[in-house]
Amino acid sequence: MSTPKMTMAQAINAALRDAIAQDDSVVVFGEDVAQLGGVFRVTDGLHREFGESRVFDTPLAESGIVGMAVGMAMNGMRPVVEMQFDAFAYPAFEQIVSHVAKLGNRTRGKVRLPIVIRIPYAGGIGGVEHHCDSSEAYYAHTPGLTVVAPATNADAYGLLRAAIASPDPVVFLEPKKHYFAKEEVDVSVPVPPIGRAVVRRPGKDATLIAYGPSVPVALAAAAQAATEGRDLGVIDLRSIVPFDDETVCAEVRRTGRAVVVAEAPGFASVASEIAARVGERCFHHLEAPVRRVTGFDVPYPAPKLEHHFLPGVDRILDAVDTLQWEDAA
Amino acid sequence: MSQLKAALTPARLLDESGRLVRGATAPDAETLLEGYRGLVFARRLNEQAGALVRQGRLAVYPSSRGQEACQVACASVLEEGDWLFPTYRDTAAIVARGVDPVEALTLLRGDWHCGYDPNEHKVAPQATPLATQLLHAVGVGHAARLKGENTVVMALCGDGATSEGDFHEACNFAAVFRVPVVFFVQNNKYAISVPLARQSVAPSLAAKAIGYGMPGIRVDGNDLPALEKVLGEAVARARAGEGPTLVEADTYRIDSHTNADDASRYRADDEVNDWLPRDPLLRVRTYLKAKGTLDDAREQEIADAAEEMAAAVRAGVGAETPVDPEEIFAHVYATPTPQLAEQRAVLRAELEEA
Numbered sequence: 001m002s003t004p005k006m007t008m009a010q011a012i013n014a015a016l017r018d019a020i021a022q023d024d025s026v027v028v029f030g031e032d033v034a035q036l037g038g039v040f041r042v043t044d045g046l047h048r049e050f051g052e053s054r055v056f057d058t059p060l061a062e063s064g065i066v067g068m069a070v071g072m073a074m075n076g077m078r079p080v081v082e083m084q085f086d087a088f089a090y091p092a093f094e095q096i097v098s099h100v101a102k103l104g105n106r107t108r109g110k111v112r113l114p115i116v117i118r119i120p121y122a123g124g125i126g127g128v129e130h131h132c133d134s135s136e137a138y139y140a141h142t143p144g145l146t147v148v149a150p151a152t153n154a155d156a157y158g159l160l161r162a163a164i165a166s167p168d169p170v171v172f173l174e175p176k177k178h179y180f181a182k183e184e185v186d187v188s189v190p191v192p193p194i195g196r197a198v199v200r201r202p203g204k205d206a207t208l209i210a211y212g213p214s215v216p217v218a219l220a221a222a223a224q225a226a227t228e229g230r231d232l233g234v235i236d237l238r239s240i241v242p243f244d245d246e247t248v249c250a251e252v253r254r255t256g257r258a259v260v261v262a263e264a265p266g267f268a269s270v271a272s273e274i275a276a277r278v279g280e281r282c283f284h285h286l287e288a289p290v291r292r293v294t295g296f297d298v299p300y301p302a303p304k305l306e307h308h309f310l311p312g313v314d315r316i317l318d319a320v321d322t323l324q325w326e327d328a329a
Numbered sequence: 330m331s332q333l334k335a336a337l338t339p340a341r342l343l344d345e346s347g348r349l350v351r352g353a354t355a356p357d358a359e360t361l362l363e364g365y366r367g368l369v370f371a372r373r374l375n376e377q378a379g380a381l382v383r384q385g386r387l388a389v390y391p392s393s394r395g396q397e398a399c400q401v402a403c404a405s406v407l408e409e410g411d412w413l414f415p416t417y418r419d420t421a422a423i424v425a426r427g428v429d430p431v432e433a434l435t436l437l438r439g440d441w442h443c444g445y446d447p448n449e450h451k452v453a454p455q456a457t458p459l460a461t462q463l464l465h466a467v468g469v470g471h472a473a474r475l476k477g478e479n480t481v482v483m484a485l486c487g488d489g490a491t492s493e494g495d496f497h498e499a500c501n502f503a504a505v506f507r508v509p510v511v512f513f514v515q516n517n518k519y520a521i522s523v524p525l526a527r528q529s530v531a532p533s534l535a536a537k538a539i540g541y542g543m544p545g546i547r548v549d550g551n552d553l554p555a556l557e558k559v560l561g562e563a564v565a566r567a568r569a570g571e572g573p574t575l576v577e578a579d580t581y582r583i584d585s586h587t588n589a590d591d592a593s594r595y596r597a598d599d600e601v602n603d604w605l606p607r608d609p610l611l612r613v614r615t616y617l618k619a620k621g622t623l624d625d626a627r628e629q630e631i632a633d634a635a636e637e638m639a640a641a642v643r644a645g646v647g648a649e650t651p652v653d654p655e656e657i658f659a660h661v662y663a664t665p666t667p668q669l670a671e672q673r674a675v676l677r678a679e680l681e682e683a
Contacts, residue, residue: 027475030427042615054473055670057504058501058502059498059501059505061446061498061501061502062450062496063464063494063495063498064467064498064501064502065465065498065500067461067463067465067467067468067495067498067675068464068467068468068502069466069468070464070465070468071464071465071466071468071469071470071471071474072468072469072471073468073473074447074453074465074468074469074472075468075469075473075476075478076472076475079473085563092495094458094461094495095438095461095495098458098461099458099461099465102442103454103659104660104661104662104663105442105661106442106443106454107445107446107447107454107660108441108656108659108660109660109663110358110446110447110448110661111447111448128462133675143661144662146662166663167663167664168662168663193627195666195667241666242666242667242668242669243667245668246665246667267351
């Protein structure tokens with residue numbers, strides 16, 4: 001039997017459906033998620049199948065959605081809430097930072113909040129302003145949150161199942177540009193643990209470190225480099241928090257060169273954190289400084305300009321070219 | 330029109346001189362005596378906590394002096410499985426709900442952010458960011474409704490918090506989903522220094538309920554039997570599946586915001602003095618004395634019990650209890666991340682060297 005092909009939206013939909021079916025405490029709510037099935041159709045059909053008590057629309061108020069999820073989790077449920085777009089999640093920021101992230105610590109573990117906050121995330125879809133932010137650094141900087149960003153449709157299924165099962169709150173960042181691309185998804189494979197990166201492509205010359213929407217770009221860069229005689233490896237972090245130092249450092253120590261690729265503006269970013277960690281932990285194995293290829297430090301550009309902003313294959317390979325190859329000769 | 334009247338004219342049972350208001354049904358004397366005991370305890374707790382701040386045993390204490398009737402009533406109308414969502418000023422309500430006062434004061438003593446297990450007494454941690462807890466209360470109530478549980482949630486906030494966005498979102502969500510929650514606003518007229526007139530020009534805070542499509546009731550916040558009646562009816566409505574109610578208590582913060590505040594910078598002593606005769610203890614005491622329910626022996630017994638509680642608070646708060654530095658890493662996640670395990674080892678090494 002061949003493995004079915006699914007879009008990332010369908011894979012996430014399947015994960016939600018399976019979680020709701022298997023666990024009575026799982027509830028899905030947000031804006032337009034019921035009748036409409038979400039603006040990206042991620043929750044398509046769930047309201048019809050499971051009814052109003054399991055999948056429901058809320059008033060348009062993101063702080064309200066997340067704040068209500070906190071209370072529902074305090075009363076034994078596992079809420080999975082949808083923020084309609086990355087930049088529309090900011091009204092919920094206080095609830096996320098002051099309560100979702102801290103209540104477990106505040107109560108010495110007496111109260112745990114198994115909440116998943118799903119956020120359609122990042123750019124590359126030609127979205128108008130407020131529809132394409134890469135907001136991962138805000139969440140990753142907040143102790144108490146788990147931050148996950150799948151790069152493949154199979155991971156979107158597996159990691160969401162893991163996120164819903166987690167006793168801790170998870171910010172689940174769904175790369176929008178992947179929503180409608182089909183890949184093979186085998187839902188019967190074991191759910192991957194959150195916190196483990198995966199080597200998507202082994203390479204011996206340098207390591208590209210990426211997550212979410214930047215993983216396929218890094219893979220494309222590695223494929224291009226291979227035609228030019230350079231063997232680049234690609235690591236897909238899968239989860240930003242917890243961070244898999246072990247896998248990342250093992251790869252970088254092997255190759256001695258690393259480039260971090262991410263869409264978000266680079267200043268004070270997750271990419272900067274990764275570069276610093278790799279520098280501190282792998283210094284004696286490094287042949288060159290760790291480079292970052294990120295978005296520029298500007299607000300996300302208008303649709304006709306976004307391709308100038310997003311890290312692409314050429315910009316990645318230009319950075320790879322600066323990794324002091326002359327010393328290796 | 331009667332909707333607006335209930336939201337504007339404070340409901341009352343006992344007037345300032347301790348007499349039943351005209352046409353009111355007399356409250357059950359034994360219940361009121363129990364309430365009086367609660368008032369004495371709440372007053373004694375406020376005084377004791379204030380003294381412990383002056384002695385340096387507590388970092389700070391936001392007093393509910395003058396608001397004790399609200400503190401007692403919001404706890405007494407709840408049943409065992411019901412939830413209370415308090416703010417930083419509601420320590421007396423938390424204690425009235427059954428939490429050990431020393432555990433309740435852990436936050437202000439600086440040992441940890443919350444000293445009690447919220448699940449044990451169904452009391453949420455005291456909320457410091459204004460109005461944020463109201464949404465959690467709505468969530469607990471909505472989950473209870475979905476699960477078919479008979480739980481009611483009492484959500485507390487002050488007048489200042491009604492200006493926050495989360496107050497609006499909580500009221501609206503609760504009304505839309507018919508959540509079994511009672512929003513109880515203690516309008517004590519000040520948000521630190523900012524007076525009510527700068528928070529709202531609505532005809533009353535209870536009147537805001539009309540816009541959400543739920544009942545809004547204004548009640549004399551220094552009148553214990555009136556509060557118990559109004560809050561009790563709101564709880565009964567919620568339990569019967571009729572949705573949320575917004576109750577505004579007309580009361581006054583006699584003390585400064587905390588010991589770190591200086592109320593003389595923003596209000597006149599005369600204003601405070603005007604409120605002293607409206608003291609919530611005084612009128613219940615007068616009423617019960619006149620009825621003969623509260624004799625000298627019973628009054629002495631209540632005073633002695635309150636003194637005993639205060640002594641236990643002094644002993645408990647004053648006791649030297651070591652804090653564990655490594656605990657800062659223990660509860661951040663259910664399972665610590667590798668990064669936190671590393672950082673914990675760093676701190677442990679520092680401690681072993683010291």
